[in-house]
Amino acid sequence: xxxxxxxxxxxxxxxxxxxxxxxxxxxxxxxxxxxxxxxxxxxxxxxxxxxxxxxxxxxxxxxxxxxxxxxxxxxxxxxxxxxxxxxxxxxxxxxxxxxxxxxxxxxxxxxxxxxxxxxxxxxxxxxxxxxxxxxxxxxxxxxxxxxxxxxxxxxxxxxxxxxxxxxxxxxxxxxxxxxxxxxxxxxxxxxxxxxxxxxxxxxxxxxxxxxxxxxxxxxxxxxxxxxxxxxxxxxxxxxxxxxxxxxxxxxxxxxxxxxxxxxxxxxxxxxxxxxxxxxxxxxxxxxxxxxxxxxxxxxxxxxxxxxxxxxxxxxxxxxxxxxxxxxxxxxxxxxxxxxxxxxxxxxxxxxxxxxxxxxxxxxxxxxxxxxxxxxxxxxxxxxxxxxxxxxxxxxxxxxxxxxxxxxxxxxxxxxxxxxxxxxxxxxxxxxxxxxxxxxxxxxxxxxxxxxxxxxxxxxxxxxxxxxxxxxxxxxxxxxxxxxxxxxxxxxxxxxxxxxxxxxxxxxxxxxxxxxxxxxxxxxxxxxxxxxxxxxxxxxxxxxxxxxxxxxxxxxxxxxxxxxxxxxxxxxxxxxxxxxxxxxxxxxxxxxxxxxxxxxxxxxxxxxxxxxxxxxxxxxxxxxxxxxxxxxxxxxxxxxxxxxxxxxxxxxxxxxxxxxxxxxxx
Amino acid sequence: xxxxxxxxxxxxxxxxxxxxxxxxxxxxxxxxxxxxxxxxxxxxxxxxxxxxxxxxxxxxxxxxxxxxxxxxxxxxxxxxxxxxxxxxxxxxxxxxxxxxxxxxxxxxxxxxxxxxxxxxxxxxxxxxxxxxxxxxxxxxxxxxx
Numbered sequence: 001x002x003x004x005x006x007x008x009x010x011x012x013x014x015x016x017x018x019x020x021x022x023x024x025x026x027x028x029x030x031x032x033x034x035x036x037x038x039x040x041x042x043x044x045x046x047x048x049x050x051x052x053x054x055x056x057x058x059x060x061x062x063x064x065x066x067x068x069x070x071x072x073x074x075x076x077x078x079x080x081x082x083x084x085x086x087x088x089x090x091x092x093x094x095x096x097x098x099x100x101x102x103x104x105x106x107x108x109x110x111x112x113x114x115x116x117x118x119x120x121x122x123x124x125x126x127x128x129x130x131x132x133x134x135x136x137x138x139x140x141x142x143x144x145x146x147x148x149x150x151x152x153x154x155x156x157x158x159x160x161x162x163x164x165x166x167x168x169x170x171x172x173x174x175x176x177x178x179x180x181x182x183x184x185x186x187x188x189x190x191x192x193x194x195x196x197x198x199x200x201x202x203x204x205x206x207x208x209x210x211x212x213x214x215x216x217x218x219x220x221x222x223x224x225x226x227x228x229x230x231x232x233x234x235x236x237x238x239x240x241x242x243x244x245x246x247x248x249x250x251x252x253x254x255x256x257x258x259x260x261x262x263x264x265x266x267x268x269x270x271x272x273x274x275x276x277x278x279x280x281x282x283x284x285x286x287x288x289x290x291x292x293x294x295x296x297x298x299x300x301x302x303x304x305x306x307x308x309x310x311x312x313x314x315x316x317x318x319x320x321x322x323x324x325x326x327x328x329x330x331x332x333x334x335x336x337x338x339x340x341x342x343x344x345x346x347x348x349x350x351x352x353x354x355x356x357x358x359x360x361x362x363x364x365x366x367x368x369x370x371x372x373x374x375x376x377x378x379x380x381x382x383x384x385x386x387x388x389x390x391x392x393x394x395x396x397x398x399x400x401x402x403x404x405x406x407x408x409x410x411x412x413x414x415x416x417x418x419x420x421x422x423x424x425x426x427x428x429x430x431x432x433x434x435x436x437x438x439x440x441x442x443x444x445x446x447x448x449x450x451x452x453x454x455x456x457x458x459x460x461x462x463x464x465x466x467x468x469x470x471x472x473x474x475x476x477x478x479x480x481x482x483x484x485x486x487x488x489x490x491x492x493x494x495x496x497x498x499x500x501x502x503x504x505x506x507x508x509x510x511x512x513x514x515x516x517x518x519x520x521x522x523x524x525x526x527x528x529x530x531x532x533x534x535x536x537x538x539x540x541x542x543x544x545x546x547x548x549x550x551x552x553x554x555x556x557x558x559x560x561x562x563x564x565x566x567x568x569x570x571x572x573x574x575x576x577x578x579x580x581x582x583x584x585x586x587x588x589x590x591x592x593x594x595x596x597x598x599x600x601x602x603x604x605x606x607x608x609x610x611x612x613x614x615x616x617x618x619x620x621x622x623x624x625x626x627x628x629x630x631x632x633x634x635x636x637x638x639x640x641x642x643x644x645x646x647x648x649x650x651x652x653x654x655x656x657x658x659x660x661x662x663x664x665x
Numbered sequence: 666x667x668x669x670x671x672x673x674x675x676x677x678x679x680x681x682x683x684x685x686x687x688x689x690x691x692x693x694x695x696x697x698x699x700x701x702x703x704x705x706x707x708x709x710x711x712x713x714x715x716x717x718x719x720x721x722x723x724x725x726x727x728x729x730x731x732x733x734x735x736x737x738x739x740x741x742x743x744x745x746x747x748x749x750x751x752x753x754x755x756x757x758x759x760x761x762x763x764x765x766x767x768x769x770x771x772x773x774x775x776x777x778x779x780x781x782x783x784x785x786x787x788x789x790x791x792x793x794x795x796x797x798x799x800x801x802x803x804x805x806x807x808x809x810x
Binding site for chain 1 (some may be wrong): 679680681682684688706734735738739740756762763764765766768769784785786787788789791792
């Protein structure tokens, strides 16, 4: 280390002071402090320089600056602004404790020198000068490691710089603090006005200018602060509270813009006093309530519409957190899932809501496709509502967020109840299938007899022309048969079309009543064939088109009776069984049974297993049509010929009150 | 056609239509070798020697005249079973049906029907059709042994 050897003379001290004052003009406090320490180092031939403020408590030293050289060559200790309690500072702080300048020319040999902060410059000798302001020590200024011992002249030089630097430092500190406060006021979004005790405005910030509707702030200056109040009486009350009761005021106000437009504002008003308690002026702050309320209203409105539209469209929303494995749900989603607050919203419990038949596929979809391949969630699936167990169709959508390693973080999305749409789709599909069956039927069944009639009419002509009278009767027999069949087909066709077309207003009817009517209608056939009828019916109430529901039971009972075969003890049972998805109705007989291979075909329009049997094959087709109109399914169970048959069907739409059976028409 | 009698299997549920076919084929001297079955199941039983035909060895038909709309088992199903069986698949199957619906035709050809004929609604035309059918399938057409 190279230190200046000879201390310069007094002119050098004044030149240094001049340079410091020069720097004070434009430099920051930190720059001035550092320059002062550098100058003092130079003047005293020291290698180290430091400056500490002593806080008002006279207990805490705040390191404010190092000299350039100290910072560069010696000291790697804690930086600027670090605080130490006085008690922990080393002997270098003796100047504070003893309230006078101190010189330690043999620092290393001092007892109780305590530590210096870690990384601190190694001190050989030092000189520390306290800067006293009244009774209070404001700061200490120190230099160290002069090659020769410090003496009185060094102290005098230090004192000359110390006084100067304190004056500069104090005004700089105040200036900087004021600049900061002003900047804060200027940038504040709240409108601020400062007025003298008479209420004449001395300062306003830009927010005030904007709120008041002025062109620029200079027009505001000198005006009365109280003019902002639309109602002079309220302004007067605020004034009285401030000046007479000595309390700050706060509240809502009707405010006036400069052009006279009133608006709602929130204000605070307080008086400012100096340390001696002299009234300096009035401080007013103002916030535009109109804007705040407008934003609040808009937000409330938007939220309302959002909630309403979600409710109306039955769209629920959720957020899943994959780190905790839980999800949150909107009120609409809760209703859709049939859950309340107590439901444990875990991913596993979402899967539990999914219809049992879809659970495996949905679990695999979530894990493999959505999470594994980072695809958005988009699936239609079935759920079983928790509260009433009803099966509903939902459309689930969701967007995922992943961490950089590709682990899922969260998923946000919506779930919409699409049951009605699904039912309509399903119904449309059925309608199309039926239309196809109908076309097929027309082109085969109705055209067939026509072919017969026309062809045998031709044969009749030939018979008559060639005198083959023995064939006439036979040919006419074919014609009679064909026209008869055609007539029956046409009647049945009308019946089928009527079932789809004619709607009777839905009524409430028990299956007991329906079965009783069906048995009555077929009483003749039942007694002539000696059929034992067993009807064990739980009290199930249906809502629907009564004539249609009657026709359903009647057709199934008629079918059962027709195919009893030569059963010596013919029996037909009618009833209902409980099943997880709702009641299943049945008509069971001990008749000829049905080969499993033909069990689907029997429900086709005009499909008959036995062409020789009477009728056209309409009954079961009609039954199926009625069941499908009620959103249900019909099927037959039979172990084969000779083992009897059991027709089972469901009527989900007829189990709900009429207004909910939306697809019933 | 050598040695074994040439049998036509007529699968037709409407007795009147079966009668028309039989009368029209009289001239071709095959009328007595027409085997008539009334539904699809019976046709399969005959062809596969099952059910009522179990254990029997009736001559396999040289040609099948098949209606589409049949009780128990549909004509289309019968057609598929024939064409899927290595022992039967070469037997020509001529569909003879009332349906002129495009969909029926497409399904029949998809199932490898060899010909598709629509029953005319007029004796003269029916007779003309059966004559042409007889000449084509019973005189001109060559069958593998």
